[in-house]
Amino acid sequence: MTDRSAIQLIDEEKEFHQSALQYFQQCIGNRDVGLDYHVISVFGSQSSGKSTLLNVLFNTNFDTMDAQVKRQQTTKGIWLAHTNEVNTTMAINSGRPDIFVLDVEGSDGSERGEDQDFERKAALFAIAVSEVLIVNMWEQQIGLYQGNNMALLKTVFEVNLSLFGKNDNDHKVLLLFVIRDHVGVTPLSSLSDSVTRELEKIWSELSKPAGCEGSSLYDFFDLKFLGLAHKLLQEDKFTQDVKKLGDSFVMKGTENYYFKPQYHHRLPLDGWTMYAENCWDQIEHNKDLDLPTQQILVARFKTEEISNEALEEFISKYDESIAPLKGSLGSLTSQLVKLKEECLTKYDEQASRYARNVYMEKRESLIVKLNSHISGTINEFLETLMEKLWEELKVQVLSRDKATTSFVESLTIGRTSIEKEFKKSIDTFKNLGLLTSDEEITSKFSTDFEEKVKQLRDAELKTKISRIRKNLIPELKDHVIHLLSHPSKKVWDDIMDDFESTIRSNLSVYQLEKGKYDFKIGFSDGENANIYKNIRILAWRTLDTTVHDYLKIDTIVSILRDRFEDVFRYDAEGSPRLWKTEEEIDGAFRIAKEHALEVFEVLSLAITSENVEIIPDVPMSEEENGEDNEIYRDNEGVFHSRRFAHILTELQKENVLDQFRRQINITVLDSKRSIITTRTH
Ligand code: GDP
Numbered sequence: 001m002t003d004r005s006a007i008q009l010i011d012e013e014k015e016f017h018q019s020a021l022q023y024f025q026q027c028i029g030n031r032d033v034g035l036d037y038h039v040i041s042v043f044g045s046q047s048s049g050k051s052t053l054l055n056v057l058f059n060t061n062f063d064t065m066d067a068q069v070k071r072q073q074t075t076k077g078i079w080l081a082h083t084n085e086v087n088t089t090m091a092i093n094s095g096r097p098d099i100f101v102l103d104v105e106g107s108d109g110s111e112r113g114e115d116q117d118f119e120r121k122a123a124l125f126a127i128a129v130s131e132v133l134i135v136n137m138w139e140q141q142i143g144l145y146q147g148n149n150m151a152l153l154k155t156v157f158e159v160n161l162s163l164f165g166k167n168d169n170d171h172k173v174l175l176l177f178v179i180r181d182h183v184g185v186t187p188l189s190s191l192s193d194s195v196t197r198e199l200e201k202i203w204s205e206l207s208k209p210a211g212c213e214g215s216s217l218y219d220f221f222d223l224k225f226l227g228l229a230h231k232l233l234q235e236d237k238f239t240q241d242v243k244k245l246g247d248s249f250v251m252k253g254t255e256n257y258y259f260k261p262q263y264h265h266r267l268p269l270d271g272w273t274m275y276a277e278n279c280w281d282q283i284e285h286n287k288d289l290d291l292p293t294q295q296i297l298v299a300r301f302k303t304e305e306i307s308n309e310a311l312e313e314f315i316s317k318y319d320e321s322i323a324p325l326k327g328s329l330g331s332l333t334s335q336l337v338k339l340k341e342e343c344l345t346k347y348d349e350q351a352s353r354y355a356r357n358v359y360m361e362k363r364e365s366l367i368v369k370l371n372s373h374i375s376g377t378i379n380e381f382l383e384t385l386m387e388k389l390w391e392e393l394k395v396q397v398l399s400r401d402k403a404t405t406s407f408v409e410s411l412t413i414g415r416t417s418i419e420k421e422f423k424k425s426i427d428t429f430k431n432l433g434l435l436t437s438d439e440e441i442t443s444k445f446s447t448d449f450e451e452k453v454k455q456l457r458d459a460e461l462k463t464k465i466s467r468i469r470k471n472l473i474p475e476l477k478d479h480v481i482h483l484l485s486h487p488s489k490k491v492w493d494d495i496m497d498d499f500e501s502t503i504r505s506n507l508s509v510y511q512l513e514k515g516k517y518d519f520k521i522g523f524s525d526g527e528n529a530n531i532y533k534n535i536r537i538l539a540w541r542t543l544d545t546t547v548h549d550y551l552k553i554d555t556i557v558s559i560l561r562d563r564f565e566d567v568f569r570y571d572a573e574g575s576p577r578l579w580k581t582e583e584e585i586d587g588a589f590r591i592a593k594e595h596a597l598e599v600f601e602v603l604s605l606a607i608t609s610e611n612v613e614i615i616p617d618v619p620m621s622e623e624e625n626g627e628d629n630e631i632y633r634d635n636e637g638v639f640h641s642r643r644f645a646h647i648l649t650e651l652q653k654e655n656v657l658d659q660f661r662r663q664i665n666i667t668v669l670d671s672k673r674s675i676i677t678t679r680t681h
């Protein structure tokens with residue numbers, strides 16, 4: 001594209017124009033230019049044919065004096081034009097570089113002070129952003145210190161030394177001296193010697209900042225010299241000279257190639273505007289211009305911008321492409337890796353051109369952001385997995401072959417395989433770099449797992465206890481009632497012996513040694529002991545309820561009466577007696593009554609044959625297995641403080657004896673009446 005108008009990058013008010021960005025976009029279109037572009041500036045007295053030269057050399061369209069009404073000013077400022085059409089001696093068909101050309105348009109020098117300020121700043125700016133600075137001068141200017149560019153160069157060197165002095169990378173700027181209207185009377189070599197001497201002299205007289213005293217002009221600049229014929233008088237030769245100059249901007253790899261990598265600022269084109277603007281801002285406000293710092297600032301800003309864009313794209317695709325894969329580890333991980341890689345590739349493509357450490361640093365933080373986004377999905381996956389594995393384990397434990405595998409064994413086997421499976425998934429995520437730290441999720445897994453195992457154990461315990469209850473309670477009841485219904489004097493010895501042996505026989509499969517049990521649910525010794533204690537409480541409560549329910553006044557009266565009648569009505573051989581005399585009846589009555597009342601004491605108070613009151617060895621009022629036993633509560637829900645052994649109160653005892661006497665008296669009366677009846681027959 002030729003004939004494109006230049007734009008004003010910095011105007012006469014010294015404002016930087018943001019329009020440069022759009023301008024680049026127009027020039028470059030969709031091409032990815034990256035670092036493959038060049039910046040060149042021109043610098044020199046007014047009306048020295050600078051714009052004319054640039055237009056011929058680069059096919060640009062900068063305003064020249066000729067295009068204006070004669071003697072009128074061109075518009076002051078720094079102008080920017082793009083080209084990939086360099087005028088050369090030979091045809092170039094491919095690989096034309098993108099060159100951005102800066103033309104500095106000063107004023108004619110009428111207002112000296114203002115003028116110098118602008119030109120000084122423009123020159124500083126040109127050096128800060130360009131690879132090559134063309135210093136345009138008339139042949140006859142050489143050797144005349146005042147009135148040529150040398151005074152300006154001195155200032156520029158001086159201000160720049162502080163900045164380049166800090167610059168320890170080997171960045172340089174090429175100063176290309178173009179000597180106009182070079183007729184050839186004085187050979188170029190002696191003109192260049194003269195300029196070089198002058199530059200060296202200027203350099204030596206500069207006030208150098210500390211640390212830069214020994215620095216040389218050539219540490220910062222390369223010098224080249226070129227003579228051009230008079231444009232108006234030797235038009236053809238001028239054009240030929242310009243074409244030769246053009247060769248030096250395109251003949252990559254030749255000795256005369258001007259765009260040495262060393263001159264490039266190593267900023268991708270998309271960071272250049274920001275860099276240029278920052279530089280101008282610093283120059284304009286007379287701040288120390290620190291180019292390396294500026295480059296880092298731009299790199300930070302740009303890599304951040306690129307990273308955000310890549311991340312945004314990643315997020316926008318994420319949910320939709322992940323949602324259908326949530327169930328399968330394989331497809332989920334490969335999709336996550338793919339999305340992550342796409343994002344990083346996008347970042348790398350653009351950001352890798354910026355300062356390496358900045359680029360890498362930002363890359364790390366992008367990875368952190370990606371991983372934290374991904375971690376939500378991973379956690380969700382792992383939680384679902386946990387839930388699934390847990391359900392499987394539950395089924396496995398509950399449906400185990402109880403004959404061959406115990407609860408504890410089954411749980412241990414299941415647990416090992418669950419942990420393996422879970423770890424396998426975590427390792428997969430970790431190995432693919434999708435998960436950096438698994439501490440949190442692993443510890444959550446353990447906590448959840450313990451909680452669930454506890455639930456499973458509790459359920460198992462409940463089943464076991466209820467099985468034990470089902471046998472133990474009726475057995476205890478039957479035995480106690482049986483013993484009490486035909487009591488001996490040592491009935492409580494028998495009851496307590498039976499009580500212990502019934503408990504023991506019901507728990508025999510769990511007994512390790514005397515008094516020590518393992519209920520085979522994976523509980524600790526303490527927990528096992530506690531379960532045993534609860535079972536004893538249950539047994540004691542059963543005993544207590546049974547005894548107190550059974551031994552009511554009426555029952556005791558009838559037990560006593562049975563005992564009485566056993567002796568009164570039947571003889572030693574068990575045959576019913578036939579009464580002959582009343583004396584006989586009275587004698588038997590005394591013996592039978594005595595026999596009956598022998599057990600009255602043990603039916604009203606639970607004591608051993610050694611006269612010791614029976615006291616439960618466990619706290620019966622304690623809650624057993626979390627359930628209340630209602631019988632220990634009165635209407636207000638408070639436990640009675642009734643003592644186990646105390647079956648009848650004194651009043652109740654009186655009552656029993658009254659009824660007993662009344663009933664046996666009737667029996668005696670009936671017996672006596674039977675004698676009379678016999679006689680009367
Ligand atoms: P600028 O202010 O440095 O950009 O100068 P211009 O390119 O606008 O040119 C200023 C004047 O110098 C114009 O009238 C040109 O015709 C004239 N001019 C351009 N090139 C040459 C040259 O090689 N030799 C001479 N003597 N005049 C030139």
Ligand code: MG
Pocket residue numbers: 050051052063064065074103104105
């Ligand atoms: Mg000009």
